[in-house]
Amino acid sequence: MYRYTVAVIGSGYVGLTTGACLASLGHRVRCADIDSAKVDRLRRGEVDILEPGLPELIRQGQASGLLAFEVGSAGAVRDAEVVILCLPTPMGPDGTADLTAVSAVLAETGALLAPGCVLVNKSTVPVGTARGMAEILGRDDVHVVSNPEFLREGSAVADFLSPDRIVVGSDSRRAAERVLALYARLGAPAVLTDATSAELVKYAANCFLATKLSYVNSIAELSERLGGNIADILTGMGYDQRIGQSYLRPGPGWGGSCLPKDTMALLRVSESVGFDFPLLAEAVRTNERQRERVVDRVEAACGGSLDGLRLGLLGLTFKAGTDDLRDSPALAIAELLVRRGAELVAHDPAVAVTREIPGDAVAVTDDPYQAAKGADGLVLLTEWPSFRALDWSRVAGLLARPVVVDTRNHLDPDVLAGAGITLTGFGAAPGAARAEPDLVPEP
Structure with a gap:
């Protein structure tokens, strides 16, 4: 060679x-x-x-x-x-x-x-x-x-x-x-x-993934309203080889260093040549709405108001397996929670307590149990495997109110129910949706 x-x-x-x-x-x-x-x-x-x-x-x-x-x-x-x-x-x-x-x-x-x-x-x-x-x-x-x-x-x-x-x-x-x-x-x-086609391939791929994620979150909401089980729905979809099983999980919205900027860039490119791209524009709007929907769900789980409440957050990075905070949906949701009056303490295994957090709305602890201590609720925002392995009976004893909102359907409902915790997920009635752990490396 x-x-x-x-x-x-x-x-x-x-x-x-x-x-x-x-x-x-x-x-x-x-x-x-x-x-x-x-x-x-x-x-x-x-x-x-x-x-x-x-x-x-x-x-x-x-x-x-x-x-x-x-x-x-x-x-x-x-x-x-x-x-x-x-x-x-x-x-x-x-x-x-x-x-x-x-x-x-x-x-x-x-x-x-x-x-x-x-x-x-x-x-x-x-x-x-x-x-x-x-x-x-x-x-x-x-x-x-x-x-x-x-x-x-x-x-x-x-x-x-x-x-x-x-x-x-x-x-x-x-x-x-x-x-x-x-x-x-x-x-x-x-x-x-040609160069033009190669450049368009990257945008086309990322924007398709963003659209797929927004679609899954929409199906999860529809499943809730109709009494379905999103875990079973997505499993049934994923066996179709035309669809595949990747990117078929509900969550707090997509983010990171690529999808937000690439979707907007392709929309601007489309506008520059007079092409209307309503499908992609709606995927972006659905993603923005998903963050508000998460905050509404947290508010409802905590009794209808977040004003003056202390919440613990599990996860800050935009996904597990990275220490990247750029355009993280967790941070966007944290900002919305603060706007509604909540005080936040967060733990993420990839985020040091000395790290500067954009927006300065979150206090960071290196101990997940400290995030739970005295909190009126706990919100899981990033799907780190270690969160499934927490001593949830201990967590229940630390929480001022035994409430957990799982935006990734990452936690085991049976384990949390056994610890006396009320679990709220997405896409199914409470306790119905169950997710298998992701094998994501941690630092």
């Missing part, structure tokens, strides 16, 4: 995983970041993010000499045959992706790229970005390729090394094949297409 010299610009979730995994495949990789303190930590093998398997890969890559870290992109791109952009593209005020970081790197490195280099955009960017980047570069000897990532936080390394598919888009077949060759050892199905 030919070893490419690769520069990865940006050392966040995607950049670190991409760089470490490509080095593990035998390529020579230089990862760059503008944060010199982060680079120093990475050189020492210290990884700031919770991602199973990633610290080990980084240490192995540095030990083998195939992985290195640099401050700034200018030095990293020298002599690189492939330059991969893994830069933040947050949602701007108007809902479109903010390409400030991408533009800055282009301005800094455009003239420094080696002739024949392939510039790869792995960041999630608006459709048409690859073509626009090529025009800004103005170089016939450098081709721009779209190679979207499909990594899930908490399983990014496994997703990279065992991908469902690899999508590469470019107007140059030769450039696309060079990028595809980076992944040759993985043996994954490949889609070679």
